[in-house]
């Protein structure tokens with residue numbers, strides 16, 4: 001019995017591989033290395049280089065490794081890019097997810113965990129935003145993920161497959177043991193680029209919009225440590241293997257921090273000052289996005305351990321430093 005992880009060479013997936021291996025699980029990764037790295041995959045995991053939409057490769061992998069559960073991280077993740085290339089996003093995130101779900105059904109895989117996103121809510125009317133809020137994605141990225149949630153719901157009704165879809169808020173930080181972190185090329189995640197500014201790897205940090213309806217005028221987000229996020233997947237896996245019912249759950253802490261608060265946290269954590277340039281809003285950024293975070297604690301017994309902005313920022317900074325010092329940054 002093993003767990004198939006798509007996108008296991010990427011940021012979140014590589015943390016998941018370590019978490020499962022430490023829990024004594026057999027793991028096989030399928031990744032096409034479009035944004036991931038072979039070196040990011042723990043040695044004890046099996047690695048198959050290939051596409052998450054390749055049904056033949058998936059069928060072989062499922063039977064060779066006796067896969068009973070799939071955790072599906074593979075996808076394209078940049079919201080503005082999805083607006084410029086909607087069909088590319090629907091192909092990689094929706095159509096290939098459909099192929100993967102079909103391969104799961106055909107191969108007798110019984111459990112499926114899916115990386116969804118807070119982007120399915122679009123611009124929510126209320127914060128914190130709870131799971132039963134209306135879905136109103138404002139980008140092809142959000143729509144591509146919402147469609148996969150729908151496919152899973154319908155497939156689960158018709159076939160012997162139960163699933164958990166986790167709607168991640170802003171994932172940040174890195175493995176506390178320094179084994180992996182956010183290495184994705186050209187990533188635009190705030191804590192990562194702020195760490196780069198602190199390390200002198202970029203000459204300034206741009207803050208997009210200072211006139212939002214928030215206490216300091218900058219956007220507020222719910223930052224979740226990547227290690228807490230992967231532990232939620234482990235809880236979800238146990239739930240599904242225990243024949244638990246389908247669930248769609250937010251994954252965040254229920255706390256929000258503004259862009260300027262994050263910048264101050266980085267400056268304080270690393271004791272370095274850097275240039276911050278305040279500039280205009282970007283299209284499509286909600287003022288605030290904070291998870292209604294109770295349901296996952298109640299229903300999966302998830303207990304986050306790293307709900308602390310300073311810890312998140314410190315771990316992200318250490319990883320960024322490691323990438324730069326070892327010539328691994330691309």
Ligand SMILES: NC(=O)c1ccc[n+]([C@@H]2O[C@H](COP(=O)([O-])OP(=O)(O)OC[C@H]3O[C@@H](n4cnc5c(N)ncnc54)[C@H](O)[C@@H]3O)[C@@H](O)[C@H]2O)c1
Nearest residue numbers: 007009010011012032033034035036051052074075168171
């Ligand atoms: N990082 C965040 O803040 C965040 C927030 C919400 C949701 N998510 C979701 O989490 C998942 C993982 O995100 P991440 O931040 O680790 O991104 P990432 O880019 O670091 O990882 C994605 C991995 O998937 C692989 N991949 C992409 N398309 C593939 C395909 N067709 N076949 C095989 N492999 C493929 C890439 O090579 C990479 O290793 C994504 O589905 C993303 O939408 C991430």
